[in-house]
Amino acid sequence: MIRNLGILVGLFFTGVLLYSFLMGAYTYLTEEHVETAEHMFHEHPKSLSQSSDGVFGKFDTAQLQRGYGVYKEVCSACHSLEHVAFRDLQAIGYNEAEVKAIAASFQVPAIDPETGEASTRDGLAADKFPAVYPNDVAARAANNNAVPPDLSLMTKARHNGPAYVYSLLTGYQNPPKKLAEEFPDSMPGTGLHYNPYFANLNLAMAPPITAEGQVSYADGTKASVDQMSKDVSAFLTWTAEPKMEKRKQTGLAVLAFLLIFTILAYLSYRNIWADKKH
């Protein structure tokens, strides 16, 4: 009974699927294949190697500090870093007094103790980086109808994130001739900028890092556009996962322990089974 019903159900689904396949295949073969601009012009991120890559990877604190400088002087005008607290910056080599000074250079929302009205005060080490805009509507209004995303998790929120950030920052260019010829609708409109590393090809953010020396580096590193892009990408790799070094260190210790345990467990297993054929 069950088998007879089963065969009927099976024939039904198999039949519908084969019908769908034939219909789909017919459509696929007869309809003209429409190529999209994104398909043709979107590019995968350039390859980027970071000191934090790999099993033994560690952050380069000097680079992270340079990257923080780029964030502070360039990105922070529009992009928040809401999951990062000023106190976290101690992990990239700033001491307590420096962190305090950095925090004080930001204004965070507060309540006026006299009037009870919304106001601001100097940031404290325990505060998080404040939002740049009071809400999305304000952010949209100030940025040509595009909300600048928070950057705390950016390198984890994009596939191959660090390389994506680096490629996007260095990937601005004039739209190729072919785009204008074949996809005039996909040409950057007013207030948009062509960048093949961006999924939609055109983004509202103007090229943020444009000139050598735009950010002054205290450690004497040459502030080329490429270098600044790499540094801020490294900084955002850290903001996305500040516990990465600890994770890898813990992982190595755990793996070493488990390997020894597994070998012992194997020997014990062989021992116990030694007198049993199986």
Next chain:
Amino acid sequence: MSFPWASQYNPTNPAMKWIDERLPLPRLVYNAIGAGYPVPRNLNYFWNFGVLAGFALVVQIISGIILAMHYAPEATVAFNSTEHIMRDVNWGWMLRYMHANGASFFFIVIYIHIFRGLYFSSYKAPREMIWLLGMVIYLLAMATAFMGYVLPWGQMSFWGAKVITGLFSAIPLIGPTLQEWLLGGFAPDNAALNRFFSLHYLLPFVIAGVVILHVWALHIPGSSNPTGVEVKQESDTVPFHPYYTAKDGFGLGVYLVIFAAVMFFAPNFLGHADNYIAANPLSTPAHIVPEWYFWPFYAILRAFTFDFLFIPAKLLGVLAMFASILLLFFLPWLDRSPVRSGRYRPLFRPFFWVFVVVVLILGYCGGAPAEEPYVMISQLASAYYFAHFLIILPIISSIERPDPLPASITEAVLGKDGEEAPAAIDTIATTGGAATQPAE
């Protein structure tokens, strides 16, 4: 139950004796996973995965209870509380990665466990109930995993909740009302998040309860084995402890090494980048897919692209997706071959391996974007999936001529004479006997 030769619990320690007389818990453990449970001596490494699944469930429950101490199920702060766990809670990053990857590993283990059951026909009489309870566990695990994925309230969480509850909207007449009831609103929000959290916390304990029934049912007929021949005599079995506790200990070590490697060095490999973006009801990610363990079923769902007769494609897809899982419940009655193990079923084997490949293809297509050629491939693969279980298995089980079976497990292991080689009995000379052991 037990075989007549199972050793009886006989506590020598007065304290254990005292407990055993009042609450026979030590006896229960002894008979369940101790020396009192005789197990076929010829189990291969595929039989490790039951214990591993139990272990993975315990890891999920412990890490989950801890995460719940720090997580806040409220739509405006859920995403932030998850990041709070990752950044500020002591060892929070490790516990969250353990839980997130633990879910994937739970499914890896479960899928291998099911694969074992399918190849060696562990679902056949007298073990149908074990199989049915196992399928209940699998369904509950899928529901739990789905609701857990919603909790971080990232983009994938939000859109996953919307799409999966949207499946129910395909049901004629009551569908849209049902979806609103499930979500407690018109779209996922606080109400949905809170109930998913509540159920996500509850269901693992329900799973644990069904696992107890699953193991209980297992102890009635005892474990199956790679030959599919039932246990007939004492020489067919070994006591669970120490033989299989040792083997499971080794299996657990290997499992943990792989788990730790992923959890500590590629913790986001099995996840999706978009879930690190906070939920945004106004913008759908370009490419939404569920977690990898749902991909084969997602491919089946998407394979239905054309209305058929009066049935809309959306409803067909949902029906087929649920049917593809539910039909597994009927497997013991679809496959009527008297022979269990695939080893002795020459006609079954090629179809089975095609099925395995088809499921892998479906998994790949389910994770790929919904465009050609993936849709056409999914359609052919889904057709085989249904045909395999509902048409091919019933037919081959009546026309197949199985290979000759060994008379007993002992014969399969030791050869026809059925005698343990003297070298194998002698405790020290065992190492010398290694070369004479037949290959498994």
Next chain:
Amino acid sequence: MTEAVSTDPQTVDADTQNEEGVRRRDFINVAAVSFAGVGGAAVLYPLITQMAPSADVLALASIEVDVSALEPGQAIKTIFRKQPLFIRNLTPKEIEEANAVDVASLREPQTLAERTAPGHENILITMGVCTHLGCVPLGAAQGEVKGEFDGYFCPCHGSHYDTAGRIRKGPAPTNLEVPAVEFLSDTVIKVG
């Protein structure tokens, strides 16, 4: 494995070899189980410490307070480690009252000088938590009952504290707790 036990059978007496083999096998089993035990115990460490205060909570373990606007006779209530903190600018009369008490007669003998920072005896900083069972004593805000000793009064079970925040009457066992205090300048105080 094969290598491990293959001692030359011709030179070793069979019985000794047997015993040795058994001992070595036991050792490996014991080692494997012990290793599992150590691993299980090590896992407990993160499982237990996750409940300790997290980094964001610890970041608020010390605060800075500006007392430039605090006139003698006034007190402010602020929040320190999620609990009330009383900061009081004592008047000369209150200081006199506090110093007039025979320290030896107190339940917890402490002078006012011991409870304030050197050079800032007029600034009394105490937790606003009654040492009896944790209620918030009255007396910091204007118009509140200050108790029989002109300091703080806890209405829950009737503990009276004097102008130096010392327990004088009622069930509380000790004086109001004085947190670690550091004057960063004459008006800015770091607490904790």
